[in-house]
Amino acid sequence: MADPELMRARYLAGQFARPRGRIGRWLIAPWLDRIAGPSNRLAFRKLDVRSGDRVLEVGFGGGGLLGRLLAAGADVVGADISEAMIARARLRFRREAGQGRLRLLHCSVDRLPLDTASIDKAVSVASLYFWPDPAAGIAELARVIRPGGRLVLCFEPAEELRKWPGHRFGFRLFGQEEVEALLEAAGFQVLDVQVGHGRKPDRFLCLSAERVAANG
Numbered sequence: 001m002a003d004p005e006l007m008r009a010r011y012l013a014g015q016f017a018r019p020r021g022r023i024g025r026w027l028i029a030p031w032l033d034r035i036a037g038p039s040n041r042l043a044f045r046k047l048d049v050r051s052g053d054r055v056l057e058v059g060f061g062g063g064g065l066l067g068r069l070l071a072a073g074a075d076v077v078g079a080d081i082s083e084a085m086i087a088r089a090r091l092r093f094r095r096e097a098g099q100g101r102l103r104l105l106h107c108s109v110d111r112l113p114l115d116t117a118s119i120d121k122a123v124s125v126a127s128l129y130f131w132p133d134p135a136a137g138i139a140e141l142a143r144v145i146r147p148g149g150r151l152v153l154c155f156e157p158a159e160e161l162r163k164w165p166g167h168r169f170g171f172r173l174f175g176q177e178e179v180e181a182l183l184e185a186a187g188f189q190v191l192d193v194q195v196g197h198g199r200k201p202d203r204f205l206c207l208s209a210e211r212v213a214a215n216g
């Protein structure tokens with residue numbers, strides 16, 4: 001693969017999937033925070049966070065949304081497979097971590113070391129494409145979110161991601177219907193789908209769902 005444009009796209013795709021090293025920590029992470037601004041804002045609004053809510057963010061990357069959740073008074077758990085992102089968040093939010101308001105978990109979404117029904121609200125922005133088994137990841141979120149709790153998922157739909165050559169390297173592409181079906185199969189009721197707009201991505205989807213009680 002000699003095309004420098006494609007090589008750059010492949011490198012960036014790898015960093016987006018699991019930011020690593022000094023480049024991941026000091027260049028990619030703040031960049032992710034900048035481009036995720038619109039999706040983080042919309043996801044935050046859809047979560048409707050109240051002080052004291054136990055909120056989980058999966059795939060927090062640079063930590064922009066973790067900061068918003070903490071500022072809103074939530075008790076936050078951040079889970080990410082990237083050691084570089086865990087290290088960055090540990091430093092960036094050392095005060096909140098020291099106060100016991102932030103727990104950082106180095107793990108994959110499909111194996112969360114959390115008790116069943118221990119989370120009020122969970123969110124994940126631009127991470128779903130990289131989950132090794134999306135159905136298992138969403139089922140694990142259904143396990144840890146209490147009945148009546150909320151899940152917000154933001155992602156670029158397939159037709160949007162296809163505009164960027166990097167999508168060929170490790171991204172799994174989703175349409176709205178597929179994600180809705182995964183949510184419903186895992187015990188969520190989809191409440192709302194909103195289209196958001198930003199710069200890179202131009203267009204993303206934000207699905208809000210409620211964890212249905214076992215007998216509901």
Ligand SMILES: C[S@@+](CC[C@H](N)C(=O)[O-])C[C@H]1O[C@@H](n2cnc3c(N)ncnc32)[C@H](O)[C@@H]1O
Binds near residue numbers: 033036059107109125
């Ligand atoms: C493109 S970044 C998005 C980061 C941030 N949410 C944002 O929108 O800027 C994807 C993040 O998901 C994390 N991630 C990828 N696969 C994961 C998995 N299986 N479980 C948890 N986190 C994962 C990556 O390490 C990375 O931090």
